[in-house]
Amino acid sequence: NAGVMQNPRHLVRRRGQEARLRCSPMKGHSHVYWYRQLPEEGLKFMVYLQKENIIDESGMPKERFSAEFPKEGPSILRIQQVVRGDSAAYFCASSPVRQGSGGRETQYFGPGTRLLVL
């Protein structure tokens, strides 16, 4: 059973370009979460998605950031017109059930995408 997959692992963009980060959840998991980790800091929640639905985007910046989880294919976190402050590690996690529902809600993390904005 493959774990959570993310690609690319490293991404370099110049200011103003777009960054696309992909996440494939573990097999059987339909709940996807994106977190951002700045250097030497903890993980900050960004968005929670199920297939074709954004459930909670309370941690997403209001501008330039968007996320989707289509019926087919991976979840995508898109950052438009990147700025240097977007440089961070972006982790995706998946769970078999919704976080907070009790039971098998453990989140399993992918290897992350390290975004560097020049």
Added chain:
Amino acid sequence: GENVEQHPSTLSVQEGDSAVIKCTYSDSASNYFPWYKQELGKRPQLIIDIRSNVGEKKDQRIAVTLNKTAKHFSLHITETQPEDSAVYFCAASIPGAQKLVFGQGTRLTINP
């Protein structure tokens, strides 16, 4: 919303000694508390978790305790080994919320 504080930010112990990392949370409704270990450049990996209906859970050299009244929980690592060196994160989850709220992390160094 939920807030999780973690202490200490750095911890250095001699190999074979015990290490304790503490976290406090603000929302008494939180009922799920996982601990993750993150090695340099790697993904966070779940090492142990506890739910609010139990006070303690143990898995070999790792144990977690929960005090719901005081709203704090702790990670205990006994007989530490060099491979325990990493950054450890605690987290909390509220029923109905769709996310984990993480502490700031503790950098644990095991000295040989």
